Amino acid sequence: MSRFLGSADGQYKSLKGKRVLITGGSAGIGKATAIGFSDNGAIVTITGRRQARLDAVTSQLKQAYSIVADLMDVSEAKRTIDEAVEKMGGLDILVNCGGVWTEAITGDHMGEQGFTDAFKMHIMTPVQLTEHAMPHLSKNKNGAVINLSSLSAIQVNPDSFAYNVAKAAMDHVTKTQARKYTKLGVRVNSVNPGYVDTEIFDVMVKDTGLTKEQLHEWAKTENELKQVCQPEEIAGPILFLASDAASFISGAHIPVCAASQVQLELEDPTVFHANKK
Template identity: 40%
Template structure:
């Protein structure tokens, strides 16, 4: 697939899935804007892309979101693809004293920033008949783990936001889809995987056993799916959620 002369914004592009997406788009010829909050990590990924625009930004800050869109369009002249990837999760029980604080933080990061950046980018995407891909999670479709109500709700909302905006923007020629990964081997996951569970196995082994295929995805696999959905090969696909979870949702073991 070629993305020559296509302009792409990837939020959360300094590590994990976002970094893999940015690197793959760049390798396919796209002009990529990558955003992140960690300058060292952002610069490291920028070195792996061809002439990228790297913007240090916090997606929970409205002015930063405006700056991302404005600087991208000013630098590259247009916008073709928006990848709403940046997200986070914080543990909290609904009974916790900090339940609403965690809820607000997670929703602002995972949902509000996605909504607002889409709002800002949409006029530019209409001009190019571009497309949007939201990185969600299987947690939007199932309850995975305890004390994760805020994250689960945020991803369920991202899924329905995807459908809603896909319906609205279809008449303007803009496609909107969602990729919903299960557990993915990324920088943060590798650190967490060292934690031993009560069953005496690593977190990584525990999650692997919960998938039907008995494997976990790598970030490159998610990037491959994203590039397909952003390409002309997927020109008839909009308003869809694409699960990439190695059979986590259908495992019956």
């Protein structure tokens, strides 16, 4: 079954000239989103922890800047916003796309470190970024915040306890911010992907002992397209939510997972391959 990838190329005229900050923009979904915004004429700033990886992405963009920041440090949020505003002369769109996978987050235990790591990265830092960005986002009464949530907020994986809870909290943050900020002219929404072909598969190789090919085979069974979702297919809905095409959408959570969310539960990949033997 052939399909078009979802990253809009030059389809959203309302994004031209918009100033966009994308956290976690050096790889995966963040990188695809940065390219999508740039293709639509936006001015883009991306964050990441390694300058070389940021440079590799900005070299592919038309007008772009980068900020080295470790957003596991919540105090970095204000500096990140201030630098982005200085570089671009303002801020119209914030995409909270940064993520991290630590052993504590991805484990099935309920230790303090897992919750601390998960909530720092997926709740505390995005909340602080949005708070510091709000004076700029609301200036023209046409701002947007898009939070990268997860299918795990809707349909839990019992092997990622802290991650599930943090992403569910992120969806509640999205709804709360939408009620608080839409009246100021800033729409707040989230995109909830299932498994996407990013570095997460490299982490899963280490965690499961399976090959990437085996994990891809398993991931195809978890959705009704029987394909592995690509980062561009998450970037597309993000661009839509940021554009004027979504001018009356705020407080929404959009699953992007080819009907995975209507299944009863996600099967563990090791169980899947064990059952095939």
